Amino acid sequence: EAGVAQSPRYKIIEKRQSVAFWCNPISGHATLYWYQQILGQGPKLLIQFQNNGVVDDSQLPKDRFSAERLKGVDSTLKIQPAKLEDSAVYLCASSLTDGVMGYTFGSGTRLTVV
Amino acid sequence: KQEVTQIPAALSVPEGENLVLNCSFTDSAIYNLQWFRQDPGKGLTSLLLIQSSQREQTSGRLNASLDKSSGRSTLYIAASQPGDSATYLCAVGAQKLVFGQGTRLTINP
Numbered sequence: 348e349a350g351v352a353q354s355p356r357y358k359i360i361e362k363r364q365s366v367a368f369w370c371n372p373i374s375g376h377a378t379l380y381w382y383q384q385i386l387g388q389g390p391k392l393l394i395q396f397q398n399n400g401v402v403d404d405s406q407l408p409k410d411r412f413s414a415e416r417l418k419g420v421d422s423t424l425k426i427q428p429a430k431l432e433d434s435a436v437y438l439c440a441s442s443l444t445d446g447v448m449g450y451t452f453g454s455g456t457r458l459t460v461v
Numbered sequence: 462k463q464e465v466t467q468i469p470a471a472l473s474v475p476e477g478e479n480l481v482l483n484c485s486f487t488d489s490a491i492y493n494l495q496w497f498r499q500d501p502g503k504g505l506t507s508l509l510l511i512q513s514s515q516r517e518q519t520s521g522r523l524n525a526s527l528d529k530s531s532g533r534s535t536l537y538i539a540a541s542q543p544g545d546s547a548t549y550l551c552a553v554g555a556q557k558l559v560f561g562q563g564t565r566l567t568i569n570p
Binding site for chain 1: 465495497502503504505506507550552556557558559560561562563
């Protein structure tokens with residue numbers, strides 16, 4: 348079974364620039380999540396999709412972050428404009444509908460804002 | 462609001478020792494508790510998942526226990542090996558996971 352694919356692996360941008368991350372979940376997984384992991388901290392949920400609908404985006408900084416999941420499969424997370432404090436690893440994960448059997452995480456995208 | 466705390470933040474032990482990692486949570490009305498492993502520059506790998514009706518799970522040298530009444534979980538690693546060196550994270554929830562900050566474990570040969 349193929350895992351959760353993310354790209355790019357690394358990205359360095361200047362503050363105020365924009366950046367986008369891509370995620371392809373495990374086939375058949377209805378639920379997709381984006382987490383932000385700042386160095387030395389645990390991951391924090393940014394947004395959760397169920398198919399192509401948003402379930403929870405309460406911790407997404409909506410003035411600069413946006414995410415979409417077209418056709419209920421792939422997803423993109425965008426930051427515009429980026430701030431220094433956005434430097435983090437952005438992790439995508441997917442699960443079957445109820446999450447009972449656990450998650451599968453991708454390898455993440457490491458973003459550095461300079 | 463659920464908060465998850467892991468102690469210690471870092472741990473270094475010689476190879477072969479048995480060790481315990483601790484996780485505490487503030488809201489006992491959890492659904493699942495999971496332990497993950499994270500290697501440097503990598504994503505998270507699920508180690509053990511304990512559903513709220515369960516008290517422990519075992520996989521190989523790993524054993525995780527859950528005590529909802531006290532808001533605690535422990536991850537026991539037997540006969541530690543250098544390959545066990547990683548950051549271990551616990552998380553509570555079913556769909557939305559709330560993570561602790563992790564314990565960075567180093568096993569010295």
